[in-house]
Amino acid sequence: MAETTLIRGGLLVTAAEETPADVLIEGERVAAVAARGSEAAEAWARGGAEVIDAEGHYVIPGGVDAHTHMEMPFGGTYASDTFETGTRAAAWGGTTTIVDFAVQRAGESLRASVDAWHAKADGACAIDYGFHAIVGDAVPDALKELDALVDEGITSFKMFMAYPGVFYSDDGRILRTMQRAAANGGLMMMHAENGLAIDVLVEQALAEGRTGPEAHGQVRRELLESEAVHRAVRLAQVAGAPLYIVHVSAGQAVEEIARARDDGLNVFAETCPQYLYLSVDDLARPDFEGAKYVCSTPLRPREHQEMLWRALRTGDLSVVSTDHCPFCFKGQKELGLGDFSKIPNGMPGVEHRMDLLHQAVLDGRISRRRWIELACAAPARMFGLYPRKGTIAPGADADIVVYDPGAGHVLSAGTHHMNVDYSAYEGLHVTGEARTVLSRGRVVVDRGAYTGVAGHGRFVRRGLCGELI
Numbered sequence: 101m102a103e104t105t106l107i108r109g110g111l112l113v114t115a116a117e118e119t120p121a122d123v124l125i126e127g128e129r130v131a132a133v134a135a136r137g138s139e140a141a142e143a144w145a146r147g148g149a150e151v152i153d154a155e156g157h158y159v160i161p162g163g164v165d166a167h168t169h170m171e172m173p174f175g176g177t178y179a180s181d182t183f184e185t186g187t188r189a190a191a192w193g194g195t196t197t198i199v200d201f202a203v204q205r206a207g208e209s210l211r212a213s214v215d216a217w218h219a220k221a222d223g224a225c226a227i228d229y230g231f232h233a234i235v236g237d238a239v240p241d242a243l244k245e246l247d248a249l250v251d252e253g254i255t256s257f258k259m260f261m262a263y264p265g266v267f268y269s270d271d272g273r274i275l276r277t278m279q280r281a282a283a284n285g286g287l288m289m290m291h292a293e294n295g296l297a298i299d300v301l302v303e304q305a306l307a308e309g310r311t312g313p314e315a316h317g318q319v320r321r322e323l324l325e326s327e328a329v330h331r332a333v334r335l336a337q338v339a340g341a342p343l344y345i346v347h348v349s350a351g352q353a354v355e356e357i358a359r360a361r362d363d364g365l366n367v368f369a370e371t372c373p374q375y376l377y378l379s380v381d382d383l384a385r386p387d388f389e390g391a392k393y394v395c396s397t398p399l400r401p402r403e404h405q406e407m408l409w410r411a412l413r414t415g416d417l418s419v420v421s422t423d424h425c426p427f428c429f430k431g432q433k434e435l436g437l438g439d440f441s442k443i444p445n446g447m448p449g450v451e452h453r454m455d456l457l458h459q460a461v462l463d464g465r466i467s468r469r470r471w472i473e474l475a476c477a478a479p480a481r482m483f484g485l486y487p488r489k490g491t492i493a494p495g496a497d498a499d500i501v502v503y504d505p506g507a508g509h510v511l512s513a514g515t516h517h518m519n520v521d522y523s524a525y526e527g528l529h530v531t532g533e534a535r536t537v538l539s540r541g542r543v544v545v546d547r548g549a550y551t552g553v554a555g556h557g558r559f560v561r562r563g564l565c566g567e568l569i
């Protein structure tokens with residue numbers, strides 16, 4: 101008989117309900133959910149199940165972070181978290197599934213890129229993981245490979261309207277890839293910024309002697325995000341493909357998305373905690389410290405944050421992911437000293453998403469159920485993982501967090517578990533913390549101790565986008 105665990109005495113919070121309930125786990129799955137103190141729950145306790153006391157805590161689904169970049173090559177270096185360190189940090193923060201991006205480089209097949217990502221992740225991960233495919237070279241042979249990827253559970257394809265000469269695809273390649281996605285059921289993901297126009301502004305900024313990190317925010321204009329969102333929406337409409345816009349930061353971009361959704365198009369989007377909590381003021385920090393905050397799309401003026409929060413409440417933004425892509429300040433961000441365009445783009449965050457969104461619950465910005473919807477259920481549905489992930493129900497994977505809503509702590513590089521030498525939120529006090537984290541029934545974090553193991557996490561074959569089927 102499989103090992104049994106009983107999580108007893110907590111407040112079960114899912115995207116759909118909040119109720120005092122006990123959760124029985126058999127092996128890797130949730131076996132049953134019963135009202136607190138019910139005869140069924142007491143019988144489990146008497147039956148010898150290992151008991152996790154959740155009194156005074158929330159019992160929530162493990163977080164699903166649908167946008168991470170472990171070991172991603174960028175700007176002549178690699179993101180500093182490996183699958184081992186990055187998934188461990190995710191677990192510490194109450195995230196039990198990540199979906200990372202396999203990067204197809206120019207001249208490479210998609211098969212080779214996916215194989216390379218499997219090689220990095222296999223045997224290394226603390227928690228379960230899936231892959232999206234970055235289509236960086238959409239030649240006809242690559243497009244043919246997309247159907248096989250869907251069959252393998254890689255059911256979403258990302259393209260870039262930004263980064264010319266690196267990941268950039270022109271509109272023709274984007275349209276062809278979208279047409280293929282429309283045919284095979286894959287979900288198109290888009291980094292929507294007008295990269296060609298941005299490169300002109302970069303050249304001009306450098307020529308004018310504007311070389312510091314703050315110029316990164318100045319050249320990546322809000323209009324160049326909203327223009328690209330508009331174009332991506334129209335291309336997807338022409339192709340008849342669903343579309344998911346990643347890391348939305350500008351209010352005008354949200355307006356484009358809202359318009360598309362009002363028109364009945366299958367357009368979805370995410371934002372990330374950095375756009376909700378940080379701003380261009382951070383990019384302007386002196387002594388090159390702004391480099392820590394260089395990511396694309398860039399941080400925006402503070403007034404955009406209100407628009408993003410509103411869209412998270414109304415549903416125009418469906419998901420909060422991290423876009424975790426850490427580079428150390430020393431030696432990596434410093435590659436851009438004297439030329440902001442050489443600062444590797446990306447920020448650390450996989451460990452803090454659940455807590456930063458819980459803080460938003462305490463601040464009255466979102467409800468508790470919306471917290472779980474944005475961080476767990478919606479990303480799971482969007483990317484074909486639901487109801488195996490993203491909720492707590494019989495048959496679901498026992499990816500569960502016993503969350504202490506009153507535990508105050510300060511975010512800091514001195515205490516975080518990500519493999520990066522700074523915290524983007526250094527000194528920020530948040531209330532709420534994952535106390536016990538289970539990944540497929542195994543306790544991987546318990547009261548401040550890591551009990552997981554590299555290789556416990558398995559590759560998850562995802563289904564098609566659950567918002568559409």
Ligand SMILES: NC(=O)NCCC(=O)O
Pocket residue numbers: 169291347394395396397423425445446447
């Ligand atoms: N976002 C970012 O700055 N770096 C990671 C790559 C991407 O998602 O564009």
Ligand SMILES: [Zn+2]
Pocket residue numbers: 291346347396397
């Ligand atoms: Zn991007």
Ligand SMILES: [Zn+2]
Pocket residue numbers: 167168169423425
């Ligand atoms: Zn990204």
